[in-house]
Amino acid sequence: MIRIVRAEWRKLRRPTLFLGTIGAALFFTALTSTFLYLMIDSSRGNSDRGRQVNRALLELSGGSVYAFASVGGLLGIIALCVFAAQTAQEYTYGTLRNLLVRQPGRVRLLFGKLIAMKIFALLMITISAVVSIGISYFLSDRAKVSTALWFTTVGFQEIGKTLLNVSISVIYFGIIGMVLGLLLRSPISAISIGVLWILIIENLLGAVKPVFLKWMPGNQLTTIAQGGSPEVSYIHALTLGTSYVLIGALIATVLFTRRDVSN
């Protein structure tokens, strides 16, 4: 298994992919964190979907990671794209046959790839967390937000909890990307369908009938990152999100192990 992880890591660490992904993650992290503090007094809101996040909320013990939790969904979409591309490109490049000749254990190969991509995602999450907390701390003074509770014991617990939630969310998004990559066997199809569903279709359905959001996979995973939302509880999101991911992973694994590799 370690061999598979190390082989996959050789592909993931190439500068264009690694720096490009981390760069995109940092861009969204910086943007979300900066807007949250610089637009704190804006009447048009300073968070996703025009929500207003006030000083009282940011001054709580979890205030340091509020921005980071908000960017969790976007980090998830980045992970979905990377996982989907890394999986589906094995079909389009025809490299899957090389991998399977060297590692015929298909389930093992799949899990090895997943572990490597998880490590990649965790690295991206950690860097984003550090940058988001740093920007939040740096801008808190200017936004007149007190940070007195941020770095207390409870504050650190909140940081840990949010890191865990964002990690679960991002990895779940990634697994969905991997599932789409395995099912569709084309990076463009996997990424476009995944992103289109999460960013457009779910939001449209949610706008037409808000109750739909309670059952949409993308919304469950974003809610996990945020530790729950006014519309969907954390436990509901975690249970439903995990179920979606497990079912998808099971179907994709069975297909991957049984399907002929003919390209």
Next chain:
Amino acid sequence: MTTMAISARDLSKKYESGFAVSHANFEVPLGTICGFVGPNGAGKTTTIRMLLGLISPTGGTAEVLGESITHPEKYLSQVGAMIEGPAFYPALTGEENLKVLATLGGFPVERVAGLIKTVGLEGRGDSKYKTYSLGMKQRLGIAAALLPQPKVLVLDEPTNGLDPEGIQEVRDLLKKLASKGTTVFVSSHLLSELELISEYIVMLRKGEVVFAGPIQDLFLMQQPFILVKTASQSDLQKIIEIAQADGHEATIRSEVAHIEGPADWAGTLNKKAFEAGILITQLSPQMPNLEETFFEMTGDKK
């Protein structure tokens, strides 16, 4: 211990459209170079994919190094393969691509530099794969197949895109590997190349094995023939009549009489032509080459 590198018994793959491979039976002894030939769509790549565990047979069975193809993990560490052309990650260098496969297969990455040199890619190993020419990609594919220092090397059209010098290099490399005990199972449409290196031949047509065995046996199954040229064109018809009178099939092709018959009958023909006052300018007994045999056996006209 098995003496066969590959053996297939009634190996079949059926799709909705019909059989891609139908009840294939063949054996490839250890340490030989075996040519795998057949027209496009004959089922060569499907057979290779089944031998490598990439697709499941719908019938029959096969063994590689004495292990069933239902358990490819038992033999693939000793098998090198290039299937349907080289396939690598375009954004990685040639060397990095080989290191991915070396790491995955548990082979020392130090082997990569030597292989890059062996296949003639020295100086280009650190270039991105997407910048490689077709010939260079092919060489990298062969290097990847050699990573495990294989007991069995399976190559699908390894000389595609190579220049004549490259083809000769691959031929020499395969001979060298075979001399060290590696079994080489190679498919190619360059039949003259296969004829030069192969000791065994497996010939497929429409998914069925039409011949499998030593290449000499294949040629023995074919009718030898004699090519005759005469000083005068009008004498060619007389030559045909002499041959037919002795019970040999004969035709005129491109101003040359083509007579089916053994080499030792050429003397008789020469004597009879002399007695008939025919001046023969060329008399050459021939054995069919692999290409001619291939067209004969697969029923395809050249």
